[in-house]
Amino acid sequence: MYYHDKKLQYPVRVDKPNPMFAKMLQQAIGGVEGELRVMLQYFFQAWGNRSPEKKYRDMLLETATEEIGHVEMLATAVALNLENAPTAEQDAAASRSPMVNAIMGGMDPRQYLSAGLAALASDANGVPFNGSHVYASGNLAADMYANIAAEATGRALATRLYNITDDPGMKDMLSFNIARDTMHQQQWAAVLEELKEQGGIFPIPNSFDQSLENQQYSYLFAATDKDPSTPIPQGRWTHGPSLDGKGEFRAEQMKPAGEEPQLAPPPPEAYAQTQQMGEEHKGLFEKVKKKIT
Amino acid sequence: MYYHDKKLQYPVRVDKPNPMFAKMLQQAIGGVEGELRVMLQYFFQAWGNRSPEKKYRDMLLETATEEIGHVEMLATAVALNLENAPTAEQDAAASRSPMVNAIMGGMDPRQYLSAGLAALASDANGVPFNGSHVYASGNLAADMYANIAAEATGRALATRLYNITDDPGMKDMLSFNIARDTMHQQQWAAVLEELKEQGGIFPIPNSFDQSLENQQYSYLFAATDKDPSTPIPQGRWTHGPSLDGKGEFRAEQMKPAGEEPQLAPPPPEAYAQTQQMGEEHKGLFEKVKKKIT
């Protein structure tokens, strides 16, 4: 179960409120690279963690809980960015103009219309957060890669937000978020490092008996350029031992090993057009009718 | 631009059609771990690739194009699994029973109702594919981690599908899909390996000047257990040099560095309840009214 402290994990200060920046911050709340996603992702990974070794579950819980505080910081930052300068606000009629201007000029209209000047569970385009981005596959290595990806795109997002604000308070807050993303990338990479020490990671999942896969294709770079004479793009992936040490990379122009697929004609109950049906089916709905009536 | 060959990349054979397995296969088509996602992900990464070095773009195009053929194989497998046994089908009225039974007994009803016995651009629960899962961040390392995550969860999915089918044809097809996922995991890992040789990868993005992040928090494992005396879960992430070689891991119980947030009272135009408004605002809508009329 969970507890809270009313204080924020790190100070959130907005020196010059900026409704347009409030819109950009939504990406870090409800976007696919945002904090709601990692918070829930780490929680679902922890809650569904199956392993005799408990420490990964414990560690995931520690960090998932931290992430709630990050959503809180960002939601606070949005609310503060939506506040007008103190003096101008005193007169309601006068303050109406900046509001209208902001609404008309690019802020997220729903931060005002739906939330009364506060954050939403949505991204920078107002698209609501979607739970399908919560990856918790039941495979620890797959999850760690998903987590690094989330923190890498998350840190890229935070640096881009850092770039477009001139507000010292916001830059300070983001310098913290960026640092935490640094740590969390390292943290998930460290788990992979530990797993590596206990045996290979790849191919993920490593518990599937690899002799059951068609190994002719396991380390083949398949080129699909129309012109077979186009040189295949060379790299670490085209020759030499594979990174899992279980094969040798090679590269070939792909050729179809299968045939043209042959689907059966539509059965009468698919209600295709009669022109699509084989001769033997064309009269069949008459029979159907007789059986039914 | 693009070309096709009517033949399949690998044979797709269904020995004993199974409408329930047709439903499961949808996850590999339109699920978050599925082929539509990786196909579009690699395409958008290629099309948006910015780098003086062209080979990564070229390589992404090669593999994105391959993935179209994987969606094609799976869609074919779905259609074949929805076909009834050849003899029973000859009589429409008799064949109605298996159809009704299948529909009622757990197949995806939309494969019949909406598609007339064919595949959908949806997952195993009938949830349509959603473009927000196409990750193309503009940062090559972040994208490679996202790609490994996609192929790791994708291979986990394929092994689970392999586990629940007894059909030799389907097992053969999946043994190919699993092998290609093995390769694609290796391929993206190989890119990371190359990048590593050209300088560090971490923290991603590595082009953000790390002195701008709040480095006090960059390598700190932050524990959030309510009871500070609970031992912090130890691992590679709690001590020793960080994996990027740029810091030293340490672990501490997290404490709030910020304060309780103080939001301004709602301005009149937020139309909060009067009970929420500061004394000075409570009479303000009277003024608003006068200004307007």
Add this chain to the structure above:
Amino acid sequence: MYYHDKKLQYPVRVDKPNPMFAKMLQQAIGGVEGELRVMLQYFFQAWGNRSPEKKYRDMLLETATEEIGHVEMLATAVALNLENAPTAEQDAAASRSPMVNAIMGGMDPRQYLSAGLAALASDANGVPFNGSHVYASGNLAADMYANIAAEATGRALATRLYNITDDPGMKDMLSFNIARDTMHQQQWAAVLEELKEQGGIFPIPNSFDQSLENQQYSYLFAATDKDPSTPIPQGRWTHGPSLDGKGEFRAEQMKPAGEEPQLAPPPPEAYAQTQQMGEEHKGLFEKVKKKIT
């Protein structure tokens, strides 16, 4: 079944077309607080209404039907706000500039690109209306609370729209919408009042035998502040008789009554990493293989 009159329920007049306001109005059409939602919500509540007493079904039908006319008014208002001033429009080339300007300057691009200058079934950010917001729970009291919530957020939205327009025609239309929201709040509250007279409403559903719930927790305010010495926020909810007259409020710091959960290790068919599997499972996939082949 249903009928229409080509006339609008209330006049819709736009004195000075404003494409940006056309975007804002979308929230009142397809937003979560909008008219499409209440229209469908009241219809589904009526169509699914089960009760020997017919009048609630009848009343819901009356108002659901009224709401269609509200969507119609708003869609008309959007279309009118997208029309340019009459004279400037006469010359196509000249009028192209305002269009381009409006498109580039903040209007909903899809009102032009997808709808040719008309309304969409979407919210102010262009997010399509989603049927999951149609609440019809089969419990009349729960539905009435959902309806008051819809009309309360709907009226807040309408007042905010009223605030950001200077157009007298739009203000007139909104003064009608706001009034209808006033009535509909009262109407659903009146149903609750009637139910209260026929016996208690709470807890909803009141047909579940309350002795089956764990009554130790039924009227307890559970505090979750990390520091047990932080004063619990006091209010009507911390002491005195509960509002349903069935208990006495009290407040306590919450403590876990459960244990740390213990999930079984992953079975082989979950294809976790081998590092996650218990010793007894690590070799199992070899056996699986033998059985299959």
Add this chain to the structure above:
Amino acid sequence: MYYHDKKLQYPVRVDKPNPMFAKMLQQAIGGVEGELRVMLQYFFQAWGNRSPEKKYRDMLLETATEEIGHVEMLATAVALNLENAPTAEQDAAASRSPMVNAIMGGMDPRQYLSAGLAALASDANGVPFNGSHVYASGNLAADMYANIAAEATGRALATRLYNITDDPGMKDMLSFNIARDTMHQQQWAAVLEELKEQGGIFPIPNSFDQSLENQQYSYLFAATDKDPSTPIPQGRWTHGPSLDGKGEFRAEQMKPAGEEPQLAPPPPEAYAQTQQMGEEHKGLFEKVKKKIT
């Protein structure tokens, strides 16, 4: 910021694992009536709370934090329901049959295929949780009604889940959830009670000057039956003083007060069909062309 305790808020015990019930429980996790929604709803209401009076913010934080623990309990319950009986599981090959049976027989396939036998951030049909259900309007009274609605539909859901399980452990857990929903309904109702004591609640928002609404329609039940002689459904909403004490209910057959709307013909840049365009526009694209070239 936030803390956790590894123990659960209340014991979660599954006596007889049931994969089909694991699917049903998803509705209480990621459904519109579920715990993810109320957890985030209370958090966003707290984080965006604007009011000189702090206690509502504080109280919302207390309860939002509690709700995390409810999601945790339910996710744990799902994972436990996906575990097979202890003895049968020892042999992997033998256990494959129950798995396949369950998959084929109605469980959520993604709990296995995507999550490796654990919970998802989705509802009972596998539809992902969607952030648009997080209501935080900036108006305290509107939010309290939304909260009661959420807890009323949530408690209805919990009682229905209670009804369909025979598992004593699950019944015990649900008896706790149902009790907490009882309390939370009371808690939000208690806030409304307090607000009422500080002045009226209705119409929500009560800070909009009601003289600006078209009061002719504020307390009118508008009947829409095609046949004006059909009796209007009578109730507390058709006569007597309105519940806010600010008007008198009355009921009338609705008649259109507006006219048939007249939209301007499509301008050339809307690219309607020429048949839709007024005579004066039909030749205009020729002019457009000349200007452009």
Add this chain to the structure above:
Amino acid sequence: MYYHDKKLQYPVRVDKPNPMFAKMLQQAIGGVEGELRVMLQYFFQAWGNRSPEKKYRDMLLETATEEIGHVEMLATAVALNLENAPTAEQDAAASRSPMVNAIMGGMDPRQYLSAGLAALASDANGVPFNGSHVYASGNLAADMYANIAAEATGRALATRLYNITDDPGMKDMLSFNIARDTMHQQQWAAVLEELKEQGGIFPIPNSFDQSLENQQYSYLFAATDKDPSTPIPQGRWTHGPSLDGKGEFRAEQMKPAGEEPQLAPPPPEAYAQTQQMGEEHKGLFEKVKKKIT
């Protein structure tokens, strides 16, 4: 504005309630081929109709209004299919079994859990109706084709539902729905017929000056088979006059007319990996830092 009659447009009778069929019927309510979609589609087309000629708007309103009654019929059919046989229901405990059985055996769990045995605004997989399917393009011909497509897929759906039910009441209701879909297909085709008489329809939109399109490609069937010697699939589309009478069909193997795209290297503020940046950018973040501080 709108009116209702409590009677249904056509009788809805369920002889033998079938919860699984109640799930299938959801596709005809909230599916992409369903009645909610056409109802809203015709309404938005009517409300946004721009044309000096009023009759199309009027006609769309007539039929949109009819469609409300179709949703009503289907929602009623769902509710009736969820009712158990009268006698077995008398004893609550006994009736619990059929409920549990149905829930566990394939019915839409949310029809019980969320709606208390009634219809939802969702499709047969429980995916909520989505407003993006409401096509109203502002071009009358485009809309008519969208409408025929909707009624064609809608009628295919209805015939498939007809096929899987044995219930005489349901067959009777569907025989009406199928007939109305027949008419509505004809109706939209008749509009196209009228437009054709007033001048050509194609290409849609016909108000765009066709000399502005690159006419070299306007009537060319572009073949994309990898092997240029594969015969191009011949048909009405490969030779002879085009159907709009404005060109001559021809068929050719497609060849790229463009070049390999060259994107600029990522600017520093994109925060790509340094390895992706041109030499001149690699040191730039140092400069950025200096400017900022």
Add this chain to the structure above:
Amino acid sequence: MYYHDKKLQYPVRVDKPNPMFAKMLQQAIGGVEGELRVMLQYFFQAWGNRSPEKKYRDMLLETATEEIGHVEMLATAVALNLENAPTAEQDAAASRSPMVNAIMGGMDPRQYLSAGLAALASDANGVPFNGSHVYASGNLAADMYANIAAEATGRALATRLYNITDDPGMKDMLSFNIARDTMHQQQWAAVLEELKEQGGIFPIPNSFDQSLENQQYSYLFAATDKDPSTPIPQGRWTHGPSLDGKGEFRAEQMKPAGEEPQLAPPPPEAYAQTQQMGEEHKGLFEKVKKKIT
């Protein structure tokens, strides 16, 4: 399977990059009228095509493959529109201003924040592409109408994009896209023409025995104006032979043929409010309780 050529199908040139136009182009990528949709639609129609006649499948594959190249062109156009003028970019600090301005002034923030200045799989409002728009019904005629609708709305979109750009490179690219949409409309119409020659198309599906539909309603225009004396909008749809030659159009004011629906009272397990339950049910939960305990 599939192949690629690194060259584009048609040149993509941006003379004056315009981030706001990059946002508009998203509609042609991920919008409902966009290229991702038609690409996938034609692929799923081909992959699921059932017919002894192969040429329709072959033709669909040809064109689906072409469409990949259209998405590629548009994604390239987006990336180029996001590039700043070459000289200004050399200095990072100076270039930050245009970026911030563009972000704040109306571009899609996610093209920068999420994609690092590249295209997304979303529409012009940032709403992700959704697979439910992929229509492949299993009925060839229904699909052809859906395809014409897609190409008609797609061409309308392209002409509107053509109208709002002044960039010669973009106009040139769009003149190609518009021409291809012309051809594809013709192509699908040509299929319908061929089907017509093999027998009628209507009503779709034409394989359902029309004597099973309620033919009393098959060719009836049903008027729903409240006032029966309002003239019914006359047109080709109100009189004369129907277009399928199978009936005679007529028009009538619609009247309910059904009755007011009568749903059974809620069973105890629906947990309605007791006030909704029939007398016989009100005490039932007591019995339920006894049975359970």
